[in-house]
Amino acid sequence: MSDETDVLVLGGAGVDTIVYVPELPLPYADSYMIDSGIRTRAGQTGDFVALGLAALGLRTHHLDLLGDDPEGDLVRALHRERGIALTAIPQPAGTKRAVNLVGPDGRRLSLYDTSRAHADDRLPDPVLRSLAASSRHAHVAITHPCAHALPVLRESSVTLSTDLHDWDGEDPYHEPFAHAADIVFLSATALTDPERIMHRIAERGRAQVVVATAGAEGAQLLADGELTRVPAVAPPAPVVDSNGAGDAFAAAFLFGHLTGEPPRRCALYGAVAGAYACTVPSTETAAIGREELLDRAAESAAAMR
Structure with a gap:
């Protein structure tokens, strides 16, 4: 079967309720008045990666479990409005939800409703095989259904990427994802020795590229056995929210990878893209477009010379 999709995104579909709070951590009080409002919108990690890829012109297909509920309707509407193909497997437990508390500096605290997912949830093998066979690449969220999907994906010819998010380098749940992927993203937030963990991922698994992001401190890139630092890029507007920055980074990196750019350029x-995402409020879903990405990357590269 010929490729019909550039990137198959697995998992990470859901809905977030955004609450802007006066500070984080939030001191105990009987109540807080939220003048900015409390808003619910579609968009969790897989949705944001799919959105970022599609905004950059890549043919994107998203596969996950969704409930027949108002939250699922929001997710379906987001994909329909942005022209992103979506295969939704029925989820009797309902669509995944989270509450994000966002501080004035853009940091967030996420509260995930784990009742909307179960360890025995599965993505049907026939659907998975068919979509993988028609895709150039698959980006895999670290959810239980995706963990079970890893062997099927590895049997196909599709290359894989994953985002381990704030893995501490020790939790064994993340290891199958880290070792199965050709490109691994993770946050350095919970890592005491990012370089050691990055090298360990590459040594024990299939990864040709490992990227550890560190927000305003930039990122570290391990490619071809060489570790290099990637400076942060100045945001094009005031920073209002860090939500989705890692997903934007991954989407833009994959865009570069799939268009033949070397790892440093991809980073x-x-x-x-991550800097751009920090200028978008949590209540919105927006991603940088291809022309703006290329223009800003050219400007940043020139400034670094």
Whole structure:
């Protein structure tokens, strides 16, 4: 079967309720008045990666479990409005939900409703095989259904990427994802020795590229056995929210990878897209477009010379 999709995104579909709070951590009080409002919108990690890829012109297909509920309707509407193909497997437990508390500096605290997912949830093998066979690449969220999907994906010819998010380098749940993927993203937030963990991922698994992001401190890139630092890129507007920055980084990096750019250039694309994402309020879903990404990357590369 010929490729019909550039990137198959597995998992990470859901809905977030955004609450802007006066500070984080939030001191105990009987109540807080939220003048900015409390808003619910579609968009969790898989949705944001799919959105970022599609905004950059890549043919994107998203596969996950969704409930027959108002939250699922929001997710379906987001994909329909942005022209992103979506295969939704029925989820009797309902669509995944989270509450994000966002501080004035853009940091967030996420509260995930784990009742909307179960360890025995599965993505049907026939659907998975068919979509993988028609895709150039698959980006895999670290959910239980995706963990079970890893062997099927590895049997196909599709290359894989994953985002381990704030893995501490020790939790064994993340290891199958880290070792199965050709490109691994993770946050350095919970890592005491990012370089050691990055090298360990590459040594024990299939990864040709490992990227550890560190927000305003930039990122570290391990490619071809060489570790290099990727400087952060100045945001094009005031920073209002860090939500989705890692997903934007991953999407732009994959755009570079699939268009034949070397890893360092891919990481620059990621830094540009991540900086852009920090200027988008949590209540909105927006991603940088291809022309703006390339222009800002060219400007940043020139400034670094």
